[in-house]
Amino acid sequence: MSFLRKPIYATAGYNTVSLGQGRKEFKPKEPRPGIEHYIKEAGRGALAQVKNPEAIDEGVMTNFMMARYNRQGNRPGFFPMIHPSFRYKPATGTEGACDSGGLGLAVACKTILADVADAVLVVGFEVQTTVKAVYGADYLAGAGWYKDRKKGHAHFFPGQFSDRAGACFEKFGKEKVREGMAHWYVQAIENARRNPKAQEYHNSISDLFATGMTPPNPKVFCEHINVYDCSKVSDAGCALIFASEEGLKKLGVEKKDAVEVVSWGQCEDDITNPQPDLTKLVASQKAASLAYERAGLSPKDIGVLEVHDCFSIAGLLMMEATGFAGYGEGADFVSAGKTKIDGEIPTNTTGGLIGYGHPVGASGVRQAVDLVHQLTGKASDCQIAMDSASPYGLMVSMGGSDITIVSMIFKKIE
């Protein structure tokens, strides 16, 4: 029996530019658009791709830390702003740290499965450039357990993943892992340079690998990672529509412009427990396995991959968690070029969190949007040639240090 009792489709994806350090138009000292701008641009960008926007039944608004970055709560309250017909329609907000967007995708699918909606618009957004990174670090630290904050690093999450990198150096060899991380950075920037909306689109560094290998400076940052190993501080919005068969019809969307949701795996670890093994993403692996199992698929069926690379080390560990590389072999897999856009399994083809940017609460939505674009042939300069033997796209969205996970599989419609 199929995991889903009725088909669900995803369509009409839209990502805004990821604005922040790196973009030429980013001027730190000048006023910038707020969350409303990104919600409207992304939401309306999605609606512009359907004939009947009023056919949207519900909204899911995904965001992580607007309460602090923007002094604003009540995520759903922004849904009606997107289209006049949305006023008084139901909306839900999701928050699960960096997986807020991933949760939004799952909630949309569950809502459709519950037969209470045929078409759900998911809008992810985050505006982080309102404060300097040194203060934003504390907001983002909320993705971990608050009781760990005091003993944590000034840059809390970079500190957490620096520890993971350190544990991997020790277990698998520093040189190999370090180089794998630098190769991940190279790939992220190369892909971002094909994506005009990516924060690193304008990156013109000539020797990316040497940059990626910059020795860490623990006096001002972390012990085992440098700033190039990190995703960006970003402002962006991303939107995607989920619909039932009936929903697609009501929206006026042809099937060729949609992809099928095949399965998903959702997993939660205990935020108050120390991570069992810093060299593994255990919860991410469980979520991905669940998604594979429910779909009756394995890595060989996947033609395009989107993983959560908040840090380059997370990118390497994700290759293991998704079953493409064996334990301890993520670095070798990446260094061998297997994740490049023309490699064995094209991964994060639009730049990922390091290349496109990491508008935290939108990242999960952004990953799904980019998979939908790839599977419908709308990825422009980032487009890969999909092999008919592997018509699936897999994503893993992660919140915190392997705490809140959604992994979802989409299928190209033949």
Added chain:
Amino acid sequence: MNLDERFENVSVIGAAGKMGSGIAVLIAQEMAKLKKKNKDKIYRLNLIDISEQALDGLSGYMKAQIIRVAEKSIVFLREMYEERKDLVENIEIINAFVDDTFSVIRCGTELGMAKNSKLIFEAIAENEDIKIKVLKSLDEVCGKETFFLTNTSSIPIGFLDQEAGLDGRIIGYHFYNPPIVQKLVEVITPTTIQKELSDIALELGKRLRKKLVPANDVAGFIGNGHFTRDGLYALNEIERLKDNYSLAGAIYIMNRISQDFLVRPMGIFQLIDYVGIDVFDSILKVMRKHLGDETLRHSLVNSMIEQKVLGGQRPDGSQKDGFLKYEKNRPVGIYDAEKKEYVPINKDLDTKIGALPDNFKPWKALLTEPTKEEKLSDYFASLKGTKTLGAELALSYLAETKKIGEDLVKEGVANSYEDVNSVLTNGFYWVYGPINEYV
């Protein structure tokens, strides 16, 4: 008495000025760190300035600067406040550090506040008579254990020592503007100095993470010794160029040559404006007096001062008009002292100057360029092959600048070429030293 003990009570004189306030920020932070370690001790930093009004604005400036430094030092500060369980987030730690730093500070206009200070930073106007008077008064107030670090940029330190009767308790400690950012401190050790003071000065430099470059006690030292002669060369070139290009045109040409063609952070006239034309003049006066060199003067500088066109900076750091007129700190006009008015920049002059070689890279790009020596070498080689007014003026200027540097060593102002280059690269932010192989 070691440096830690001397740090228990420190005074900064001229604390509201641009140098004094920067020094005050640096010292206040060191004292806050000591206070954290030695909770039972009382630390006091007296910020003394003649202007009540300027002192009023000082705390706002200092707070902004201390926050900036604290943000950059957050990794260290989290360790420093590790045992304070109530301070969890970075902002709480930064605020605590700001509060702790401010708690050591007292502001006022009376020199008597300095009476218990064992370490005094003097950063008042570069005026011999005033410096001597203030140092004498402080000596009477403080007693014979107190050491003086004077932020003097041109007056011989031995002379100040003798005139103020300090018995070798003074050293030249010349910070560069702004002291918080600039790594360089030019250290001038007069022959009369007490050994303990020179040791303390060395240790202080390490603690403030400054690059100390020794200069001999000759008026102007290395920094101003080079700067004044470099400026005078440009002023003399103007005399030569003004008949063909007008006075304002000549100023524009030499400013552009020094900034773009010589790849410096700012043109020579913008730099003189930044320092202040009156300050430039007072340095020349000091050097004339102590070196007996009457060529250290220029009639155009005198005219500018007579016409009260002085440059310098406003308290908020913005640039006042001088040789150049500024809008948002960018030059938009040139002062014509003969016409007594600003005239707009004549962009046609750029055609006369000629284009920069294709391999030119601006100063800012070279700052972070790992192969800048190679790039500069290629650039100056191309410049030599260019037959334009710009190339010709630039190459002569480059040669003169080198000669000025070499003469500083020849005349015993600097101990080595390396020290001269270090002052210009660290204090003036040049991307290459004046004594180089590019000429």
